[in-house]
Amino acid sequence: MVKTALKLPQYELIKQYLRHQIETGEWPIGYRTPSEPKLAEQFSVSRMTARRALQELADQGLLSRTAGSGTFVAKPNLQVASIEIIDLVERARETGYYSNRLLGIEAVAPSRQMTELMLLDSKQPVYQLNMLHLERNCPLVLQQLWVNTALAPALPKQTFKKVTPDAYLDWIAPSTRVDYQLMAVSPSPEQQHQLTLTGQGSSLCMQLNRRCWRHQQVLSISASVIPAAFYQLGHNLL
Amino acid sequence: MVKTALKLPQYELIKQYLRHQIETGEWPIGYRTPSEPKLAEQFSVSRMTARRALQELADQGLLSRTAGSGTFVAKPNLQVASIEIIDLVERARETGYYSNRLLGIEAVAPSRQMTELMLLDSKQPVYQLNMLHLERNCPLVLQQLWVNTALAPALPKQTFKKVTPDAYLDWIAPSTRVDYQLMAVSPSPEQQHQLTLTGQGSSLCMQLNRRCWRHQQVLSISASVIPAAFYQLGHNLL
DNA sequence: CAGCAATATCTGTATATACATATTATTTTT
DNA sequence: AAAAATAATATGTATATACAGATATTGCTG
Structure with missing residues (x-):
């Protein structure tokens, strides 16, 4: 035809x-x-x-x-920036060399700052989750995740061996909006250890903060520390 | 009423x-x-x-x-990321403590890579411009800028004392689209010198690459190196 | 029961019309 | 000449109608 x-x-x-x-x-x-x-x-x-x-x-x-x-x-007023946030973890999972280590998960009382960020009105607990993502057994992303217990009550029942927390959350409650924040940081000694970073020049990281919304509610907050060598926001430019 | x-x-x-x-x-x-x-x-x-x-x-x-x-x-399919690119230079200019130093401007033959990036078909020259932006006489951004000569022929006639190159370009040919790329870098010795960065911990920078489009044509390419302490993509989060 | 045809349903495109309301230009009045 | 009333023009909302084309369902036939 x-x-x-x-x-x-x-x-x-x-x-x-x-x-x-x-x-x-x-x-x-x-x-x-x-x-x-x-x-x-x-x-x-x-x-x-x-x-x-x-x-x-x-x-x-x-x-x-x-x-x-x-x-x-019209004047092309507010520049419509096209930015692509590369999901390193998702990319690694596609290659098949992905693995992760769950460093901890617990229900905790949120800090005052976290209460504000997640728009929690009561003294409702949040799930706090620490996870290290690896590619070919090499540390890739150190992620700290806070999740609204009301929107994902069964989260602690998951093992996350096959499905990452992000993929699980996207499954049970897809985000309607996402805010990002990105900055360069020097990792703390503990973070350096968890990412098995050694010495001087390599201790250069990006921190990607993310807030996922589901309509009027905040579903999760995530803070990921990534060795700078792995991360690039967008590609093919310069 | x-x-x-x-x-x-x-x-x-x-x-x-x-x-x-x-x-x-x-x-x-x-x-x-x-x-x-x-x-x-x-x-x-x-x-x-x-x-x-x-x-x-x-x-x-x-x-x-x-x-x-x-x-x-519909499933909220591709997450609509809301990211705000803060224009440090524009912000500094609003405070009134802005100044800059033009380190160099010349018409050069573009490299092969630059020819591809800017979609230049002929051996048309490009304006290459180096500029240091300061706030309160403190180095803020080290910018390298390549401009399509066809779209801004009168660029070298400007002094840029009162109007930055970006503002000038926005005036004569507003962008219809902008691509960004962001990464963490360790500045070169020359860049460290120009930004008057001293020693170890402070040598942590963000590099923001930017490509401005005007419909089907590329207007400019910019590479800005910024001490990490100054830069934060978005705010109020964490 | 499988395959095919007819049919009903739903979205996509297009027209003609009517009136509301905001803005600009013109005319009239003071 | 300035101010006010009027008219002309533009977009905004809403309806009723018609037909095309895509999809799903129903019913018929072998």
Whole structure:
């Protein structure tokens, strides 16, 4: 079966035209585009079809519209950063050389700071979990994880030999939003020992903090310490 | 003037209802929502109005729709990471204690790697610019910048005393997209000298690489080395 | 019971229309 | 000339309708 040139809907054709005018600079930033009725006449379509093209590009941030005034080419205002957070653990699991060591898991009373971070109102306990992830028996990530007991009550029943805590949580309660924070740190002596880091130059780590949300609630907080040599946020650049 | 409770459009009310069903877990992932005609009947609106509610939530990733089959509660598939890249230089400029030193600017032939990164087809030169940004006369960021000469021909005419290169580029050609890459590095002896870093523990830096796009073209590539103490990606977490 | 055809359902595209409301331009009035 | 009323224009919301195309279900047939 040969895939023939597919017929695009009319609103897509209009979108292409609008995008072209913007990307070539024919319509500079602030330029007032044709109005819905005029676009409709130009392309011999109804106003609602022309409207759809304008609306979708506006939703996408390319245009900006104000009732009564018109539609204008928007300044690409807040830079839409594309960042890819590489999940080292997930990548290692795919290669098949992954293993881990559960260093500890217990239900504890959260610190005041943790109570604020996780938006816990009562004196509800949290699961605190320490785990070392390895690739080819080489320490890769030292992770500290706090989990909302209300959202994952059965967490301590898991062994995490085959499924990581993150994968388990993603299974029972997928995140709807994630906040990240990243910084360079010098690991503590204990962390250096757990990561079997020796000496000077190698003691350079990244710490990746992560907060996973499930709608209005905080599901988990994670702090991962990773030897800098392993970590790179994004790739192929420089 | 007292702001009275504003009257929401009907499609917004339907969206609220749908969101509520999803967020409370009443409708689990994979649940089939009422169809457009049924929703329309439930809320006594036309099909097009009910459709708008479903469509907008689908655009937002909350629902997933397939023609002929129906509308389903989507798994919050690819985690939408919210990361804030703090512009240290911009922040310093706002405080008023900002200054900089232009270490060099010249038009050079790009390396093969740079040609690939910037998608340059010909042997067109690029502007290469080295700059040290300071706050209260204290080295903050050591930036190396490559700029597409075709998109900013007048760049070398600038002095950058009042306007940084980044601000100038944003002025003449705002980016439509930005890629970031972040890693922990140990600065070279030369970089340590330029950042006036002394001794052991302080020689811990973050390197933030950035590629700015203007539609299909690459506008600039930037590599900034920042003492780790100054940098934190995001805040308020841990 | 398996395979196929007919049918019902659902989303996707498109039009024509109506009215509301915000903004801008024009005209009239003071 | 300044201020106020008016008109024209633009987007926002909503409905009713029509048909196309994709998918699932039902019923029929061998």
